[in-house]
Amino acid sequence: MSVALKVENLAKTFAISGGLFRGQKAGVRAVRPMSFGVETGETLGIVGESGCGKSTLARMLVGLLEPTEGTIEIEGKALDNADPKAFGRLIQYMFQDPVSSLNPRKTIKQIMEAPLKRLHGMNRAERDKRIAEIFDSVNLRSEFLERYPHEFSGGQAQRIGVARALAAAPRIIILDEPVSALDVSVQAQVLNLLRRLKDEFNLTYLFISHDLAVVEAVSDRIVVLYFGAVVEIGKAEEVFSNPKHPYTKLLADSAPVVGRPLKAPEQKDSELPDPLNPPPGCAFATRCPRATDICRESDPALERVGGDQFAACFHPLED
Ligand SMILES: Nc1ncnc2c1ncn2[C@@H]1O[C@H](COP(=O)(O)OP(=O)(O)OP(=O)(O)O)[C@@H](O)[C@H]1O
Numbered sequence: 001m002s003v004a005l006k007v008e009n010l011a012k013t014f015a016i017s018g019g020l021f022r023g024q025k026a027g028v029r030a031v032r033p034m035s036f037g038v039e040t041g042e043t044l045g046i047v048g049e050s051g052c053g054k055s056t057l058a059r060m061l062v063g064l065l066e067p068t069e070g071t072i073e074i075e076g077k078a079l080d081n082a083d084p085k086a087f088g089r090l091i092q093y094m095f096q097d098p099v100s101s102l103n104p105r106k107t108i109k110q111i112m113e114a115p116l117k118r119l120h121g122m123n124r125a126e127r128d129k130r131i132a133e134i135f136d137s138v139n140l141r142s143e144f145l146e147r148y149p150h151e152f153s154g155g156q157a158q159r160i161g162v163a164r165a166l167a168a169a170p171r172i173i174i175l176d177e178p179v180s181a182l183d184v185s186v187q188a189q190v191l192n193l194l195r196r197l198k199d200e201f202n203l204t205y206l207f208i209s210h211d212l213a214v215v216e217a218v219s220d221r222i223v224v225l226y227f228g229a230v231v232e233i234g235k236a237e238e239v240f241s242n243p244k245h246p247y248t249k250l251l252a253d254s255a256p257v258v259g260r261p262l263k264a265p266e267q268k269d270s271e272l273p274d275p276l277n278p279p280p281g282c283a284f285a286t287r288c289p290r291a292t293d294i295c296r297e298s299d300p301a302l303e304r305v306g307g308d309q310f311a312a313c314f315h316p317l318e319d
Contacts, residue, residue, distance in 0.1 A: 016028060061206070096177035221308075222234065231302075
């Protein structure tokens with residue numbers, strides 16, 4: 001197995017100035033230094049509550065945001081923010097709401113052609129051939145090419161979003177809530193299509209979602225983020241059924257997962273820490289039923305807690 005993506009000490013702090021912060025050096029630590037790898041052909045699920053840094057991480061991975069520190073490597077090559085085309089040829093982002101992310105004044109054909117011209121310098125005949133192949137793979141009819149984004153239903157629009165991401169011939173696609181806006185019946189179709197395309201094009205996926213049942217079903221491994229940091233990482237079939245970090249357990253207990261009884265979440269305090277004034281210790285300590293003094297004083301590192309599972313916790317849960 002080869003490594004598709006390697007992230008080392010990747011972090012983003014948004015500097016804040018002016019207004020209340022005039023003259024101060026304040027910053028929101030949206031992503032705290034994190035490291036992980038993704039194997040070629042793997043689907044890595046990324047979960048966490050709103051504000052935990054999922055979008056910031058995704059935007060750094062596709063070169064839309066410059067990291068404050070750390071490195072991103074795809075297939076062994078370090079990415080350079082000064083070369084956005086290199087990012088585009090290797091990694092693409094599929095937005096949650098494809099209709100509003102596509103230019104409403106351009107036809108689907110014009111939208112599909114743009115990355116082929118910009119990233120690959122293809123001539124008209126090459127572009128036509130490539131677009132026809134991709135449309136065939138995502139089961140879209142060629143007459144759709146002359147239409148505009150608003151003319152499509154949710155499921156069709158999502159397939160166009162996939163087609164656009166595929167047009168660049170990337171190695172990795174980041175799927176940001178790819179099915180959350182769709183009806184359940186259409187969700188299954190889009191998920192099946194994504195699975196087939198992954199094999200057909202030998203792709204690697206990063207799958208971001210709030211829906212733990214969907215993430216568990218599609219992922220090989222899952223990363224759980226809390227307050228900008230990885231708190232747990234492990235095999236999809238283990239992470240929610242045998243969580244080691246108390247936060248993962250809280251998420252799993254509060255999510256309605258088919259076949260698993262729904263329990264009230266164990267928690268002391270539902271508030272996230274202030275990102276402008278993070279606590280010195282574990283960011284989850286204020287909510288954690290297992291927290292002790294050490295948790296309030298130092299921030300635990302991610303450590304192996306058995307098999308292929310890692311957790312950042314001084315008191316990981318037992319099997
Ligand atoms: N441009 C910005 N300037 C300042 N702070 C920001 C900026 N973008 C994001 N943040 C902050 O960084 C943190 C992480 O935000 P991010 O959008 O990455 O989270 P998320 O997990 O994707 O949330 P959601 O699921 O709601 O999209 C939040 O505290 C957010 O307020």
